[in-house]
């Protein structure tokens with residue numbers, strides 16, 4: 623395949639050469655532009671198409687139902703309104719304490735340092751989030767530090783989407799050092815899809831800054847399907863694991879993409895090949911524009927029962943839903959049996 627081309631190219635040039643035109647994407651995949659039913663281009667204007675070429679190289683040419691393609695291709699159904707599907711399904715505007723700070727949980731808070739992502743996932747619960755009004759600047763650091771110090775329960779910071787690994791290593795290092803200078807912070811979690819869609823993001827400089835931090839680093843990657851994890855991607859993830867950096871995966875259960883126990887079993891084993899532990903399997907957040915990815919509760923229940931039956935316990939991700947205002951993610955399976 624053509625994947626090897628991207629193994630040689632540095633991640634910055636890949637990030638600056640994203641595919642943003644749905645028609646170009648379909649041409650590369652040898653698919654007809656008829657795939658873009660009326661409304662899809664409008665959906666793309668509302669939440670722009672963004673895909674790294676290295677991720678497209680993992681898709682199957684000629685397959686309009688490729689599970690990677692379905693996650694990123696704008697769809698006319700995104701324009702439909704559905705009851706309960708809203709622009710801020712997790713109530714994050716309420717939790718937005720100050721620029722960059724989203725404090726939803728007791729011991730940890732989210733710091734959004736950028737609104738940029740390497741890929742736009744059509745089901746993203748932050749697809750309507752007003753990032754530009756929320757990004758912290760250097761002069762906001764004192765306020766963030768004061769906020770942390772006023773909350774002695776906080777021991778962990780989560781760098782979250784937009785994707786923190788779209789930042790340069792220099793900028794990332796500045797923020798990690800700032801956070802490490804606060805003694806009460808022990809853990810730094812980085813949520814990122816970039817190592818999956820641009821595996822070269824795991825470069826020597828990133829590995830070095832993560833492994834040499836005073837903070838215990840946990841990288842939570844986001845992969846929904848084993849086809850995202852080719853040999854090169856797995857070998858890049860394994861480089862982090864070899865340096866004692868904890869790498870976990872969170873996935874989202876998506877109709878048409880991974881709504882099958884076998885697909886999720888394959889994903890767990892593939893992650894484990896790379897030394898990555900399955901962490902969460904999220905039920906879709908009810909964000910406006912993502913209704914077509916939703917599943918019926920009985921189907922979710924059936925898939926998860928199959929997962930439990932077919933995987934060793936340590937490879938079964940926790941099935942959770944995030945509920946606005948709750949102090950933790952809500953585990954779903956089996957709750958009614960207690």
Ligand code: SF4
Pocket residue numbers: 739740741742743746747748749783784785815844
């Ligand atoms: S990478 Fe994460 S934050 Fe960015 S669009 Fe995808 S799901 Fe949303």
